[in-house]
Amino acid sequence: MSSYTGKPDPVTGRATTGHEWNGIEELETPIPRLVFFFLGAAFLFAVICWILYPTWPLVWSYTRGVLGTDQRSVVTRQVEEAAAERSAWTARVMDESPADVAADPALMRLVNEAGHTLFVDNCAACHGTRATGGLGFPNLTAKAWLWGDGSPEAIEETIRIGINSTNDDTRASQMLAFGRDGVLDTQKIDAVVAYVRSLSGLKPAAGDDAARIEAGRQVFADNCASCHGEEAKGNRDLGAPDLTDANWLYGSDAYSVFTTVYGGRQGHMPHWGARLSPLDTRILALYVHGLTRPAQ
Amino acid sequence: MASEFFHRKVERNTIGFVLAIIGVASIGGIVEIAPLFTIHETVEEAPDMRLYTPLELAGRNIYIREGCYACHSQMIRTLRDEVERYGPYSLAVESKYDHPMLWGSKRTGPDLARIGDKYSDAWHVRHLIDPREVVPESIMPKYGWLARTELRTADLGEHLAAQRAVGVPYTPEMIENATADAYAQATPDSAGAGGVTERYGDATQMRVFDGDAARVTEMDALVAYLQILGRLTEAAYGEQPTAATE
Numbered sequence: 001m002s003s004y005t006g007k008p009d010p011v012t013g014r015a016t017t018g019h020e021w022n023g024i025e026e027l028e029t030p031i032p033r034l035v036f037f038f039l040g041a042a043f044l045f046a047v048i049c050w051i052l053y054p055t056w057p058l059v060w061s062y063t064r065g066v067l068g069t070d071q072r073s074v075v076t077r078q079v080e081e082a083a084a085e086r087s088a089w090t091a092r093v094m095d096e097s098p099a100d101v102a103a104d105p106a107l108m109r110l111v112n113e114a115g116h117t118l119f120v121d122n123c124a125a126c127h128g129t130r131a132t133g134g135l136g137f138p139n140l141t142a143k144a145w146l147w148g149d150g151s152p153e154a155i156e157e158t159i160r161i162g163i164n165s166t167n168d169d170t171r172a173s174q175m176l177a178f179g180r181d182g183v184l185d186t187q188k189i190d191a192v193v194a195y196v197r198s199l200s201g202l203k204p205a206a207g208d209d210a211a212r213i214e215a216g217r218q219v220f221a222d223n224c225a226s227c228h229g230e231e232a233k234g235n236r237d238l239g240a241p242d243l244t245d246a247n248w249l250y251g252s253d254a255y256s257v258f259t260t261v262y263g264g265r266q267g268h269m270p271h272w273g274a275r276l277s278p279l280d281t282r283i284l285a286l287y288v289h290g291l292t293r294p295a296q
Numbered sequence: 297m298a299s300e301f302f303h304r305k306v307e308r309n310t311i312g313f314v315l316a317i318i319g320v321a322s323i324g325g326i327v328e329i330a331p332l333f334t335i336h337e338t339v340e341e342a343p344d345m346r347l348y349t350p351l352e353l354a355g356r357n358i359y360i361r362e363g364c365y366a367c368h369s370q371m372i373r374t375l376r377d378e379v380e381r382y383g384p385y386s387l388a389v390e391s392k393y394d395h396p397m398l399w400g401s402k403r404t405g406p407d408l409a410r411i412g413d414k415y416s417d418a419w420h421v422r423h424l425i426d427p428r429e430v431v432p433e434s435i436m437p438k439y440g441w442l443a444r445t446e447l448r449t450a451d452l453g454e455h456l457a458a459q460r461a462v463g464v465p466y467t468p469e470m471i472e473n474a475t476a477d478a479y480a481q482a483t484p485d486s487a488g489a490g491g492v493t494e495r496y497g498d499a500t501q502m503r504v505f506d507g508d509a510a511r512v513t514e515m516d517a518l519v520a521y522l523q524i525l526g527r528l529t530e531a532a533y534g535e536q537p538t539a540a541t542e
Contacts, residue, residue, distance in 0.1 A: 057331030071374040075385065078376040121381050125431060126419050134430060136418060166413060166501075268416035274533075275383065275414070 086110075090279055093286070098152035101286060108290065115287025118280055122272065131291050136250060136267065141291045144247040146239045147171050156285035162271030163239065170271060173239030178223065179262030186262075191216035192224065193257045199232050199244045205254035342389040342531040347466065348524070349496045350452040350474040351481040351512075355521025357455065358514050359398065362439065369400035370409040370525065383410040384532035393464045393528070405436060410526035417505050420519045443506055443515040449478045470495050482516040483509065 007025075009016050015028040050056065053065040083090070089110050093101055101107055120129055126137040133139035138146060147163065148154025163171045178184040184192070194208035195216025204213075221230065227240040234242035241249060249267070250260050272281060306312055332338055348356060359365070370391075372382045379385055386409050391397045415423075419430060425443060427434040452474040460466045470477070473491060480488030484502040493500050501523055506515035526532075 057327060057335060059331070059334050061337075062331065062335060072385070075374040075376055075379055079379060082376065082380075122414075125415055125423075129433075136422075137430070268418060270413055270415060 086114075090283075093282055094279055098156075098282070098286060098289075102152065102289065108286070111283050111286050112290060115283045115290075118276070118284050119287060122276070123284070126269075131288065138249060138267075139247065140288050142247050144242060144245055145236060146173075146234075146241055148236055150289070152282075152285045152289045155288050156281055158269070159276070159281050159284055159288075160271065160273040163269040164266055165269060165271040167271035167273065171239060173266070175227075175240075175260065175265040177262065177264030180264070184219065184223065184261070188215075188219045189258060189261050192219040193254055193261060195220050196224075196232065196243050197252070197254065197257060200246060200252075202252055208254070338388065339392075340387050340389040340531055342387075342392070342529040344531070345389065345392060345529040346497050346499070347393060347464065347470075348528075349481055349492065349500060349520070350449070350456060350470075350478040351447075351517050352521045352524050353455055353459070354447055354449065354452060354478060354514075355517035355519070356398075358442070358518045359521060360396075364408075365398045365400045367402065367404035367436070368406065368408045369403050370407065371399040372407055372409050378407070382407050383526070387532050389531055390526070390529060393459070395459060395462045395464065408522070408525055412523050412525040412527040417503070417519055417523065418507060420522055421506050421515060424515065424518065439518075441514075442518055443508070443513055445514045447478070447512045447514050447517050449475045449512065452478050467495075478517070479512055481520065482506075482512045485509075 007016060007018075008014065009025065009027060012027065016025040017028050019026055050063070051065065052067045054062055054070055055065065056063045089107060092107060093111060101111065119127075119131065123131070127133050127140055128137075131140040133142075138144070143150055145154070147158050158171060161167045161169045161171060164173065176183065179186065179189050190207075191212050193216070194204065194212045195214075197208070198204065198213050198216075220228075220232070224232070227238050228234055228243055229240070232243040234240045241247070248256070250256055250265060272284075276284070306316055370386070372378050372384070372386045374385045386399075390409075391399070421443065423430050423434075423436075424438075425440040426438050427436040453471045456464075456466045456471045456474045460471065473488075473495065476488045477492045477495065480486050480492050481500065481502055482505055483489070484504070489502055492502060501520065504516070505519040505523070506513050
């Protein structure tokens with residue numbers, strides 16, 4: 001049983017708490033003053049914050065604080081300040097023609113730095129961090145443009161409105177499902193696949209003899225040339241790819257090409273006009289335009 | 297001393313002490329949460345706010361079931377780097393129909409509050425089947441079975457009714473047609489497609505989300521949900537300092 005009158009400790013002479021556990025007693029050691037000091041400082045800090053910032057809820061409103069600031073206006077100001085900070089070069093990107101910007105190495109260094117960040121945040125999910133694309137997603141370093149001439153202006157337009165996107169002005173394109181929709185039978189598809197693969201010098205698949213390739217030429221002229229062109233060089237106004245080069249968006253083996261002809265294709269690139277500012281779009285276009293094929 | 301006497305008394309009264317602990321512990325909630333019910337200016341107005349369709353709600357349930365929220369937040373904070381990367385900071389009103397809310401508190405993967413319409417359906421499907429096929433550095437698990445699993449739609453009406461019970465304004469007509477609407481949204485050529493836009497608005501995304509028109513899978517539902525994230529209302533795209541208003 002404890003008592004409230006602690007006896008002095010016989011060894012140190014200091015007071016004890018008065019509690020006693022099987023003969024063991026505890027020295028009465030006060031909390032260090034420094035703790036009270038910091039506790040007081042923390043309270044003072046809180047009181048200052050109450051006065052400066054929006055803090056206390058009232059029933060229908062809340063105290064606004066004398067600074068008249070909040071997180072939302074802070075982030076607004078920070079974004080504006082950051083934009084103003086780099087306005088020296090971003091103004092030139094917007095005012096000068098893309099060709100002039102691209103010709104200025106010092107300016108392009110800044111554009112590429114900002115462009116890479118934008119690319120990784122927004123484009124890399126599909127096109128890859130090195131912009132080399134993948135199955136179904138174009139390689140942007142190959143310069144095998146589906147739409148437009150590969151100029152910064154054309155790239156900018158594609159980024160802004162997208163391809164087969166939900167934007168009203170979208171670039172729109174569709175490879176028809178020649179097999180599934182019954183336009184061509186499998187024999188004709190096999191023939192046209194053999195012909196198309198021969199155009200880019202791919203190793204013929206089993207059964208792709210000269211007769212089949214020749215038959216495919218006629219199938220191509222009748223069905224495919226209207227979009228891909230008589231020489232199969234594609235049409236960049238329609239988004240029809242060049243079939244004579246080494247780039248194959250959906251694979252170059254006979255099975256993949258057959259699947260493409262049989263079931264059709266319709267790639268989809270989202271539109272970025274609502275998500276990215278005109279400046280960011282221009283920076284990205286210049287960045288993509290300047291991409292070169294990475295060393296293998 | 298009086299205070300010492302008070303303390304002795306409270307400490308020796310179990311019920312009193314429990315009540316005292318509850319009282320002290322709830323101060324934070326009373327000061328920080330309770331006023332939000334009366335201070336209306338903390339929640340914005342969004343007259344254009346639309347509801348999750350049954351298919352999107354089913355996708356949301358899959359998102360919860362698979363624990364996506366454990367690695368992905370849906371909350372863009374008022375920080376410059378977040379606003380510049382993800383878009384306008386999240387508003388309270390955007391979670392108005394989220395029961396439960398899926399703001400999350402950890403980002404192993406990126407924030408998804410504005411993922412809707414950012415990537416194509418085909419990308420989402422391939423990414424969910426094998427994330428590393430499209431993003432080699434990803435550590436996200438594979439969710440390939442979603443594309444092979446038929447979506448359970450029979451009980452969607454009850455899910456809508458449960459949401460209605462907690463304040464989401466689904467009409468009896470929507471609840472009644474939930475199963476058919478879920479099927480129709482992912483099968484836009486079907487007869488019921490008109491009813492979906494009639495009930496949920498013309499902006500409803502009607503398409504085959506998983507690339508397989510023959511059936512409605514869990515992949516359809518999850519992709520439909522992901523493609524609507526951040527697009528239920530345009531409220532956040534007002535005066536905010538987004539990259540788009542620079």
